[in-house]
Every structure is written in C-alpha cells, then in structure tokens.
Amino acid sequence: xxxxxxxxxxxxxxxxxxxxxxxxxxxxxxxxxxxxxxxxxxxxxxxxxxxxxxxxxxxxxxxxxxxxxxxxxxxxxxxxxxxxxxxxxxxxxxxxxxxxxxxxxxxxxxxxxxxxxxxxxxxxxxxxxxxxxxxxxxxxxxxxxxxxxx
Amino acid sequence: xxxxxxxxxxxxxxxxxxxxxxxxxxxxxxxxxxxxxxxxxxxxxxxxxxxxxxxxxxxxxxxxxxxxxxxxxxxxxxxxxxxxxxxxxxxxxxxxxxxxxxxxxxxxxxxxxxxxxxxxxxxxxxxxxxxxxxxxxxxxxxxxxxxxxxxxxxxxxxxxxxxxxxxxxxxxxxxxxxxxxxxxxxxxxxxxxxxxxxxxxxxxxxxxxxxxxxxxxxxxxxxxxxxxxxxxxxxxxxxxxxxxxxxxxxxxxxxxxxxxxxxxxxxxxxxxxxxxxxxxxxxxxxxxxxxxxxxxxxxxxxxxxxxxxxxxxxxxxxxxxxxxxxxxxxxxxxxxxxxxxxxxxxxxxxxxxxxxxxxxxxxxxxxxxxxxxxxxxxxxxxxxxxxxxx
Amino acid sequence: xxxxxxxxxxxxxxxxxxxxxxxxxxxxxxxxxxxxxxxxxxxxxxxxxxxxxxxxxxxxxxxxxxxxxxxxxxxxxxxxxxxxxxxxxxxxxxxxxxxxxxxxxxxxxxxxxxxxxxxxxxxxxxxxxxxxxxxxxxxxxxxxxxxxxxxxxxxxxxxxxxxxxxxxxxxxxxxxxxxxxxxxxxxxxxxxxxxxxxxxxxxxxxxxxxxxxxxxxxxxxxxxxxxxxxxxxxxxxxxxxx
Numbered sequence: 001x002x003x004x005x006x007x008x009x010x011x012x013x014x015x016x017x018x019x020x021x022x023x024x025x026x027x028x029x030x031x032x033x034x035x036x037x038x039x040x041x042x043x044x045x046x047x048x049x050x051x052x053x054x055x056x057x058x059x060x061x062x063x064x065x066x067x068x069x070x071x072x073x074x075x076x077x078x079x080x081x082x083x084x085x086x087x088x089x090x091x092x093x094x095x096x097x098x099x100x101x102x103x104x105x106x107x108x109x110x111x112x113x114x115x116x117x118x119x120x121x122x123x124x125x126x127x128x129x130x131x132x133x134x135x136x137x138x139x140x141x142x143x144x145x146x147x148x149x150x
Numbered sequence: 151x152x153x154x155x156x157x158x159x160x161x162x163x164x165x166x167x168x169x170x171x172x173x174x175x176x177x178x179x180x181x182x183x184x185x186x187x188x189x190x191x192x193x194x195x196x197x198x199x200x201x202x203x204x205x206x207x208x209x210x211x212x213x214x215x216x217x218x219x220x221x222x223x224x225x226x227x228x229x230x231x232x233x234x235x236x237x238x239x240x241x242x243x244x245x246x247x248x249x250x251x252x253x254x255x256x257x258x259x260x261x262x263x264x265x266x267x268x269x270x271x272x273x274x275x276x277x278x279x280x281x282x283x284x285x286x287x288x289x290x291x292x293x294x295x296x297x298x299x300x301x302x303x304x305x306x307x308x309x310x311x312x313x314x315x316x317x318x319x320x321x322x323x324x325x326x327x328x329x330x331x332x333x334x335x336x337x338x339x340x341x342x343x344x345x346x347x348x349x350x351x352x353x354x355x356x357x358x359x360x361x362x363x364x365x366x367x368x369x370x371x372x373x374x375x376x377x378x379x380x381x382x383x384x385x386x387x388x389x390x391x392x393x394x395x396x397x398x399x400x401x402x403x404x405x406x407x408x409x410x411x412x413x414x415x416x417x418x419x420x421x422x423x424x425x426x427x428x429x430x431x432x433x434x435x436x437x438x439x440x441x442x443x444x445x446x447x448x449x450x451x452x453x454x455x456x457x458x459x460x461x462x463x464x465x466x467x468x469x470x471x472x473x474x475x476x477x478x479x480x481x482x483x484x485x486x487x488x489x490x491x492x493x494x495x496x497x498x499x500x501x502x503x504x505x506x507x508x509x510x511x512x513x514x515x516x517x518x519x520x521x522x523x524x525x526x527x528x529x530x531x532x533x534x535x536x537x538x539x540x
Numbered sequence: 541x542x543x544x545x546x547x548x549x550x551x552x553x554x555x556x557x558x559x560x561x562x563x564x565x566x567x568x569x570x571x572x573x574x575x576x577x578x579x580x581x582x583x584x585x586x587x588x589x590x591x592x593x594x595x596x597x598x599x600x601x602x603x604x605x606x607x608x609x610x611x612x613x614x615x616x617x618x619x620x621x622x623x624x625x626x627x628x629x630x631x632x633x634x635x636x637x638x639x640x641x642x643x644x645x646x647x648x649x650x651x652x653x654x655x656x657x658x659x660x661x662x663x664x665x666x667x668x669x670x671x672x673x674x675x676x677x678x679x680x681x682x683x684x685x686x687x688x689x690x691x692x693x694x695x696x697x698x699x700x701x702x703x704x705x706x707x708x709x710x711x712x713x714x715x716x717x718x719x720x721x722x723x724x725x726x727x728x729x730x731x732x733x734x735x736x737x738x739x740x741x742x743x744x745x746x747x748x749x750x751x752x753x754x755x756x757x758x759x760x761x762x763x764x765x766x767x768x769x770x771x772x773x774x775x776x777x778x779x780x781x782x
Contacts, residue, residue: 068719199689
C-alpha cells in the first residue's frame with residue numbers, strides 16, 4: 001500500500017511538471033501571412049493571453065449573446081480577423097486547419113476546441129458588405145512592407 | 151415465507167452466449183449513435199418536421215417500463231404485500247437497468263451529446279424536461295439506496311420508508327414524463343393534463359408485463375418454478391391495469407371528440423391517418439389492450455403460457471401506443487392559420503409529415519434495449535438477487 | 541543603428557495597421573450604436589407584415605435571410621434550415637388567397653423558452669427570442685413546442701459559416717431579427733431591406749416602444765393582428781390583410 005502511494009505521488013509530480021511547461025516560450029509562426037505576424041502584443045499581454053484566453057472568451061460569449069455587448073477586444077471574431085493567415089494568393093486559410101494558430105498549441109496540449117464547429121474560421125461576411133476582398137489586399141501590402149523593412 | 155437470495159445458477163454456455171449476443175447488439179447501438187453524431191442527423195429519418203423519432207419511442211417506452219417495473223417492489227414496501235417481498239430487490243434492479251437504458255438512448259440521440267455536463271448542471275426549472283433530468287438522476291440514487299436497504303440486514307429497517315419514497319418519486323417521475331407532452335400547447339394531440347395519469351397507468355401495465363416475462367426467462371434459465379400465488383396475483387394485476395388503460399384511453403379520445411377544434415386530430419388518429427391509424431387500432435388497442443384482456447380473462451386456470459403471451463402482446467402494443475403519441479402527434483400539421491388552408495409552403499406546413507426510421511435509429515433503439523437486458527444478466531449472475539426457498 | 545527614416549516608416553506602418561485595418565475589417569457600415577453597452581428593454585423590436593403587398597412567387601426575403609446568415613442548403617428540403625419561409629394560404633370562408641413570409645414570431649411568452657432544459661432558448665431583454673448556441677444540447681424540445689414550427693435543427697457538419705452568424709451541427713436555430721446587425725446599429729433587418737429593394741415594402745422592422753418609428757405608424761394604419769391570437773403568446777410579429 002505504501003509503495004502504491006509513493007509511486008502515485010511520483011506519477012503526479014512528473015505529469016504535473018510537464019503540464020506547467022505547456023508552452024516552450026518560442027513564438028510560433030504559422031504558414032502564410034497574418035495581421036498578428038506584425039504585432040508585438042495581442043489585445044492583452046501575451047503571457048496573460050497564453051494562460052487565460054479561454055476565460056476571456058468564456059465570459060465574453062455570455063456578454064455577447066445574452067447582453068448584446070459586442071466589443072472587439074475579447075471577441076472571437078476579432079481573434080480570427082487578426083490571427084488568420086492569408087496564403088500567397090491572398091486567400092484566407094481556415095484558422096482551425098493544421099499548422100495554423102489555434103492548432104499549434106491545442107494539438108500539443110491535446111485539448112480539443114469546438115469553437116469552429118460553429119464560428120467562422122476565416123473572416124466571412126454577407127456579400128453586400130464586401131469587406132473581405134479589400135481587407136486581404138490591405139493586409140498583404142502592409143505585411144509586405146513590414147517584412148521588407150525588417 | 152423462508153427464502154434466501156442467490157446468484158443466478160445457469161449453464162455457462164447459455165450465460166456467455168446471451169452475454170455475447172446482447173453485447174454485440176449494444177455495440178451496434180453505440181456504433182449507430184456514433185455515426186449519427188459524427189455525420190449529423192441528416193442520416194436519420196428525423197427532420198425538421200418529425201423531430202423526435204424511433205429513438206425517442208424506445209427511450210420513453212423503456213423509461214415508462216422502468217417506472218412501472220418497480221411496482222412489484224412498491225407493493226411489498228409501500229403497500230405491505232408480503233407476497234412480493236422476495237422479488238422486491240429484483241424489481242428494483244430491473245428498474246435501474248431499464249432507466250439507464252432509456253436515458254442512454256435519449257442522451258446519445260442529442261444533437262450535442264458532448265454537452266451532457268451542461269444538461270446536468272444548467273437547469274431552466276420552468277422546463278419539465280429539466281425537471282425530468284433531475285427526477286431521473288434522483289430516481290437512480292433512490293433505487294440504489296432502496297436495493298441497499300433490501301439486501302443489507304443492518305439497514306433493512308429503512309426499506310419500508312425508502313420504498314415509500316421510491317414509490318412517490320416514481321409517480322412524480324412518470325407524471326413528468328407524461329407532462330413532457332402534456333405541457334405543449336402547440337400540438338393538438340398533446341396539451342392535456344390527462345397524459346400524466348395515462349402515462350402512470352401505462353407504466354403500471356407495461357412494467358408488470360415486463361416483470362413477468364423476465365421472471366419467466368429467469369425461471370427457465372435456472373429451471374425453477376414460479377409459485378402459483380404469484381402467477382395468480384400478476385394475472386389479476388394485469389387485468390386491472392388493462393381495464394384502467396382502456397378507461398384512460400377512452401377518456402382522452404372521447405373528450406377530444408367533444409372539443410370541436412380537436413376533431414381534426416382525432417379523425418387523423420382514429421380514421422384516415424394511414425399507418426398511424428393502423429398502429430392505433432391494431433397495435434395499441436387490439437394487440438396491446440383488447441386481445442390480452444379477453445385472452446387473460448379466459449385464462450381462469452392461471453396457466454403460465456397464456457400470461458407470458460399476454461405480456462409480450464402488451465409490450466408490443468405499448469411500443470405502438472408510444473409511437474402513436476410521439477410520431478402521430480408530430481405528423482399532423484400545425485394549425486397556424488385557423489379557418490385557412492395552407493396550400494403552399496417550402497417548410498412542409500401543409501400535409502401530413504412522413505417519417506421513415508433509418509437503420510441507425512433501429513440500431514440505437516435495439517442497442518439500448520439490449521443494454522438493459524445485459525445489465526440485468528450480469529448483475530443477477532454475479533450478485534444475489536434470485537429468491538430461492540431455504 | 542536604425543536611421544530616422546526607417547524608424548518613421550516602421551512606426552507609421554505599425555500605427556496604420558493598429559488603427560486602419562480593424563475598421564476596414566469590422567462592420568464599418570453599422571458602427572453607430574455603442575458596442576460596449578448592454579441591451580435594455582427600452583427597445584422592443586417587432587416586425588409588421590402587410591400581406592397585401594407580399595407578392596406570390598417572390599422570395600426576396602428568404603434569399604436575403606439565407607445570404608445574411610450563411611444558410612446553405614444541401615438539397616435536402618426536409619432537413620435544410622429555414623429561418624423564414626413563404627406560405628400561401630386560402631381562406632376557408634372567402635377563398636381569398638394570401639401569401640406571406642413566416643418566421644419566428646418572437647413571442648412575449650415563448651413556449652420554446654419555457655421548455656428548454658438548459659435555458660439556451662431565451663428571450664433577450666429587448667424582446668428578441670433566440671438560441672444561446674453555447675448551451676444548446678440539441679434535444680429539439682423547443683421545436684416540438686413552437687406553435688409556428690419556426691425552428692430548424694442543423695442536421696449536418698457546417699463549414700464556411702458567416703462571421704456574423706455562427707451556427708453549427710447539433711444545435712437549434714431560428715430567426716433572431718438579425719440581432720448581430722441591429723446591435724451594430726442597423727435600422728433594418730435583411731428581409732426588410734430585400735423586400736424594400738424588390739419594390740414591395742411589405743416588411744417593416746422597428747422599435748414598437750418608439751411611437752414615432754415607422755413600424756408604429758404602419759401598425760396604426762393597418763389593423764394588424766397576430767397569428768394564433770387565441771394562444772395569448774403576445775408575439776412581436778404582426779400581420780395585416782390576411
């Protein structure tokens with residue numbers, strides 16, 4: 001019984017330490033160009049976002065659906081707008097595809113996210129708004145400018 | 151009456167054969183539900199017109215049976231009928247098994263079964279469905295405690311109290327199940343308080359029938375005889391419950407026929423509903439009520455075989471009864487424009503809604519029923535539930 | 541050592557991205573109402589439909605709703621979602637034929653909200669009845685309960701949803717009075733816009749609490765009534781000239 005308890009404690013210790021080091025500290029670069037590539041920080045400090053982004057989303061979703069608060073700071077649509085990558089043809093790569101922003105961490109930590117079973121994985125608005133095409137061109141140009149200056 | 155509770159003693163091959171067969175059916179049920187959930191419900195026969203289909207018929211029938219099969223135990227604990235005391239633990243066990251099976255089918259058919267935790271922690275208490283979730287889980291806990299008080303001598307003095315609590319809880323639970331339909335204002339087939347007592351009386355009938363069939367199967371597996379007094383008593387119960395069911399059914403339909411705006415749905419169910427009318431007259435009324443009644447009344451010698459046949463007919467008829475209520479109630483179009491006829495709609499507002507169950511729904515339903523049976527098989531073989539004379 | 545020119549270009553570009561691009565991406569046309577404000581019951585949104593102006597065979601409202609919310613059909617009419625539909629009815633007494641759009645009636649006493657086990661089907665304080673798809677478990681009880689068969693269940697995996705209308709497999713959905721659009725300040729719903737553009741102007745959306753709004757004046761001059769008034773659901777959708 002004593003051996004069982006000790007080995008259980010060692011197991012918890014080893015597994016727990018692995019969990020704490022979930023992020024290896026290096027910035028990830030997803031294929032394609034996204035607005036986030038050119039940003040130093042997110043809508044909140046990066047370390048805070050890494051640990052608590054789900055809490056922001058969890059609270060925001062109730063505020064948006066039930067209270068109609070549609071601020072951009074913690075909005076999932078805004079996350080997608082910034083973090084979605086555009087390929088060389090200027091077409092958006094769905095953010096929940098392999099190697100893209102969300103999957104980079106979520107696959108490593110084996111935590112499944114179901115946001116994009118409902119939410120748009122790329123900015124997509126009704127035809128009459130016609131925002132997407134102009135957005136892509138702007139992002140491409142701006143991202144190109146920054147890359148050349150680095 | 152001196153008796154002990156024993157494990158089921160049966161031929162090894164029979165046990166394992168039954169176990170593997172039922173287990174296979176359960177796996178088919180799980181596979182069907184996995185496919186339905188992965189692909190989406192478009193692979194089933196259910197659609198935006200018939201939103202609850204075959205899985206719900208199975209689930210409601212199993213839950214109604216679960217509530218009713220406890221009646222044997224309730225009679226011994228709540229009504230002090232000593233005759234059934236040896237069978238009470240078995241009855242409570244059956245109730246748990248059928249309850250688990252019914253709930254499993256219901257949960258696996260949800261659009262988002264991954265949100266079961268949400269369903270169990272977020273309650274809108276205005277909803278009778280929320281109350282039902284709470285009542286079903288509570289019933290499971292009470293039944294477990296009830297079985298404990300019946301099997302453990304140290305707490306057996308509480309079995310009468312817990313038995314009365316279980317009886318009361320199950321009346322409320324079955325009322326809740328009937329009220330799922332009774333509280334709906336939208337459909338003419340529902341929206342009536344009589345569905346609650348109708349479901350209670352249906353549970354008593356189907357539960358007693360299922361109990362007798364399972365008792366016969368167990369007696370055949372272990373080669374024991376059921377005491378005549380029990381057969382005599384169960385026969386009397388079934389006749390009483392059949393008469394009560396006929397009473398409530400007549401009450402429900404005659405009342406509807408007096409209410410002019412309900413005549414259309416009555417005409418549909420009783421006369422020109424095609425398959426639904428056949429299911430009602432041949433299934434629910436004929437096979438489920440009238441034939442068993444006359445057959446059993448003529449079985450004055452209290453023989454086992456007629457009673458078994460009666461019980462099987464009752465259960466099949468009961469399945470059709472629930473089907474007429476659930477599917478028939480949805481098939482009839484909504485009366486959105488009184489005094490108008492809808493002649494065109496892209497959403498099938500005009501005309502009877504058709505429903506053909508897919509193989510996945512059959513798979514899920516049969517898999518769930520097999521789950522109940524396999525739970526019973528495993529528990530009676532490994533735990534002491536079968537009463538035998540000392 | 542970075543030179544002054546490069547530094548200025550870099551900062552200007554960074555600032556441009558921070559301030560210009562968000563406004564290009566976001567719903568620029570609707571940036572009127574303060575997004576941070578919670579909705580209140582000061583407004584009570586409603587719709588009035590003048591069926592005498594509704595044209596048989598026209599599906600402008602349906603097409604607009606499908607486009608606004610990204611409702612893609614799969615060629616399976618029995619299971620495809622329909623948030624709004626055209627119905628044609630004939631009076632049993634006068635044989636008069638009427639066509640009209642039919643959508644969620646946004647009842648004040650919604651049966652769908654009463655029966656939802658998790659409270660996912662709810663009524664917002666400004667009267668819009670909608671489904672909180674984060675809590676919906678897909679039990680379809682609300683679809684059983686709706687007297688107008690207004691709700692649809694998503695029967696298949698969806699891709700390429702619109703950002704302004706998240707929707708997915710396994711949840712129930714219905715007309716939400718273009719809630720995303722009106723929260724961003726729009727004064728019209730997609731169906732109303734389309735009907736106006738088609739030249740019929742049968743649909744009027746607006747604030748029923750505002751006595752000076754277009755819908756209030758239309759209601760005054762048109763003898764509106766509710767469908768299934770006998771159920772006392774007090775819907776916010778009114779019909780005239782049926």
